[in-house]
Amino acid sequence: MAGSPFLHRAAHQLMDRFDPIIGHVLDPFENFSLRDKECAPSRQYVKDANAAANTQVDWLETTEAHIFKADLPGLMREDVRVKIEDGQTLEISGERKKEEVQKTDTWHRVERTRGTFLRRFRLPENIDTENVKAQVENGVLTITLPKILAPKTQVRTIEVQ
Template sequence: MSLVRSGGGVFDPLSLDFWASADPLGVVRPLAEQCPVLTNVCVDWKETPAAHVLRANLPGVGKDAARVEVEDGGVLVISGERAREEPREGEAWRLVERSSGRFQRRFRLPRGARLDQVSAAMEDGVLTVTVPKEKAKKPQVKTVEISG
């Protein structure tokens, strides 16, 4: 009998990486120990007539640990770090499913986004980023006089 590596990644139970990250009691190590930057932040992006509104679920992340940046070229970056809780003396983890460590999500904003007016607010573990849109300009029609 031989083991065949499936190459499915960290969450594939047939992958040797999956079993290498488990301890003898079957507790899987936090994802932060396996990946330097987490991308598992869930984000909803809604477009309204006036703005683009992005909502990111960041449970356990304070507003001081979250960061919103706008890069050149209209790229919105949501990043930060979720602190890892260390067990106290006499305590031991039996199951770890909540990820900890750094996270980052990047979004290319469409043309017409007002990058100089981006705002963000955090409430109940949800980060809301609002990117206003430029007002739609009505096409100007100029009548040209026909000579002749």
């Protein structure tokens, strides 16, 4: 049960509740500038690493295709890469970049995750890799991999003479 996503999420929610109350007391980097804080270890680093490792992907098989969907909120199509390696492996990767901060700006809270992600899926042999389509719309990446349809078997009776 230690690896349960529910328990992991519950622990982070509990920590989030205490951050505003005691975060400044326990933050040894509080008196440093933002530039120094960016180099300091933080719970945000763990959140970013978890987000990169846990990009959720749905895989649906229909009679015509295999369809993959991944929620990628805030990413543009330029931030996402889709590859098929050796006709056998689908690779989805991307990066949510850190926002630039002016020296006069101050972050009060950083909760949105950033960083890179990479997911790989072993594909079945009946994929038409020449006609794969991928699009990002409203933060959802949809990849459609059409199946190679097996030719219908035709039976013809031969007259025996």
